[in-house]
Amino acid sequence: MLDRASRIAGRVTPWALGLTVFLLSMAAVTGSMGVRSALPAPVLVAVAACCGVAAAFAGRALWPLVAVAAVAHLWLVMWPAAVVASYYAGIRLRRRDLWLYVAGAVVVHALAGLVSYWSEGYRALVAGTPLNALLMGGAMLGLPLVAGLWVGARRQVLDAAREQAAQLLREQVLRAGQAREQERSRIAREMHDVVAHRVSLMVLHAGALEVNASDARTAEAAALIGQVGREALTNLREVLGVLRSPDPVNGPQPTLADLDRLLDQSRALGIVVNRHDEGEARPLPPTAERTAYRVVQEALTNVHKHAGDAETDVHLRFRSAELEVLVRNRPATAADGGLPGSGWGLVGLRERVELLGGRLEAGPQEEGGFRVLAGIPTA
Incomplete structure (x- = not known):
């Protein structure tokens, strides 16, 4: 306006x-x-x-x-x-x-x-007359000229101030970018030194267990652990590459096309996971697909940690303007019962969904078990 x-x-x-x-x-x-x-x-x-x-x-x-x-x-x-x-x-x-x-x-x-x-x-x-000519000269030439000089000088000062402010802003953005890159590099080093080392040890022990297992079921479980560990190392290297990259949006990111592989990993651990797609599946924005994948991943992680071998249903509902993701598990048969309240994983997941303008609901069900429901805008 x-x-x-x-x-x-x-x-x-x-x-x-x-x-x-x-x-x-x-x-x-x-x-x-x-x-x-x-x-x-x-x-x-x-x-x-x-x-x-x-x-x-x-x-x-x-x-x-x-x-x-x-x-x-x-x-x-x-x-x-x-x-x-x-x-x-x-x-x-x-x-x-x-x-x-x-x-x-x-x-x-x-x-x-x-x-x-x-x-x-x-x-x-x-x-x-000389006096009148002098007065007219001052009124017609002197006063307007002085006024113009004052306005011009004021404009120069304001332009210089604006340029200085813009320069300071550019320097601030540059310093913030450098600090962000340094922090990403530090996080990458910490993750490599701690997480990658521990996961590598886990893969080595799983390989040793697979070789020395006394029965086929133990060897199969050890092989699965080794496979999941190697995939975790691969994903960790990808994350470290993203952290070290000046452009953090680049790098491989999971989408809904990778969802079946994620579900198969849970099934291999003995959990019954059922996938239900509702509506007409269609290509979605990358951020929406990536967020939906992370919702299912976090929900299944909580099932593994807290619900034992509870049967889990994963629903993908393709609406006209959003993708609704529902993950719910039946009452757990393990001794520890259903899921407890939301942890940091669900807190971060809620922030991720809300940044896209969506919603996330997580909590116990009346009939038992736990559910995670996310509405992710796609338009």
């Missing part, structure tokens, strides 16, 4: 200034605010119109206004264009050009005083 108002003001102001200069010029040559001229009205209107048009375009080109103002002042003592020209000269001109304008304005005003002095009647009285 403010930008639109600024654009409208930027278009209207020059023409309003031109109209004002035209009206004041006519007032000057008709005697209302200056020296009355005996020239025909069409000539006076033409000169005043030239002054108004030149003033309207003074923001783009100053020297045409200076030329028109000089002619009008010498010929007709028409002062409005000279006032506007001095003001814009103070704003836009610097050093050599400014001194050139001042010297030219003084010469033109002196010549106008001489012309008025040689004239007869009211013009000689108003603009031909």
